[in-house]
């Protein structure tokens with residue numbers, strides 16, 4: 130299709146007609162009547178907060194990913210914080226994570242009084258590089274927090290090996306990767322703890338929400354206490370037993386997910402399979418269409434992995450283009466393609482720069498990737514026309530700036 134487009138066709142950025150009339154967002158939730166009915170039923174029931182739907186959702190989610198336990202949280206950030214608590218990250222401890230992620234992955238270490246140490250990423254998958262990580266271990270290291278960037282699982286076997294050797298806990302940030310597979314197992318059943326997000330842009334949506342899965346009963350117990358003030362048993366169990374007594378044994382928070390949200394989560398979970406299929410289909414179309422554009426560096430999919438495709442990130446080969454990422458980003462936005470950038474490396478945020486003295490240059494692979502990254506729209510509800518619009522706009526803009 131690239132051959133049918135003239136090399137210097139007028140861009141919308143310069144006054145041409147945009148590829149599409151309305152903005153296509155980079156991500157969007159899919160909610161149907163079945164979802165709405167489930168929420169309304171819960172609103173009419175006896176329980177709005179911690180009732181039967183929470184337990185049902187947790188059990189269904191644990192079974193779906195193949196983990197023994199699942200503990201729900203009011204956000205993915207809460208889930209990560211809970212996992213950092215369960216792993217006993219404390220003041221003076223270090224935990225290693227990727228710089229190319231959402232700030233919450235590193236912030237959860239700070240919440241516990243620990244110090245985030247960053248490990249640069251691999252140039253092919255943009256996931257945390259196990260070799261760099263191994264070199265960053267110190268006597269203070271308590272945990273590793275690999276991130277499944279864009280839905281492609283990190284090198285979990287390598288991280289578990291490193292963790293085993295040094296007595297560390299692996300907390301996998303799977304906020305992008307629900308439903309991804311790694312060596313024939315679903316993400317959520319592999320690491321010591323795995324954190325998920327059900328924020329509106331993610332695959333499975335409860336508005337705000339999160340989950341931690343684990344096979345370790347003492348992690349599961351600590352996670353449950355932590356999300357409810359550090360109190361031992363929940364109100365429902367106490368009421369069932371007719372008891373008024375409770376004990377606060379740890380300092381916890383209110384990170385509970387409501388029955389309303391869990392009713393939605395249950396319905397969304399039952400449709401996750403088809404959501405993942407559609408995302409894979411779209412990613413495949415992008416790969417086919419962009420394979421012959423040397424100006425784009427595409428995501429690599431490792432042999433032993435089936436990604437969940439939270440978004441489709443491409444890197445621009447800036448040596449082959451006459452404009453930088455920011456102008457190309459603006460040109461695609463002008464075509465009404467809702468592109469995004471994931472992520473500003475965490476150590477380059479002012480808070481991290483000021484607090485830890487980062488100046489740039491510490492993690493060259495992540496920093497170079499950031500300069501060239503553009504996220505293209507990818508979500509279940511995209512029509513074939515939407516997908517073709519993205520492809521057409523990318524080919525148009527890249528051809529225009531081709532050197």
Ligand SMILES: *Cc1c(COP(=O)(O)O)cnc(C)c1O
Nearest residue numbers: 204205206231233304326327328
């Ligand atoms: C979305 C996301 C989070 C945080 O999840 P919330 O539910 O928004 O709190 C953490 N890490 C990554 C990589 C994410 O994409």
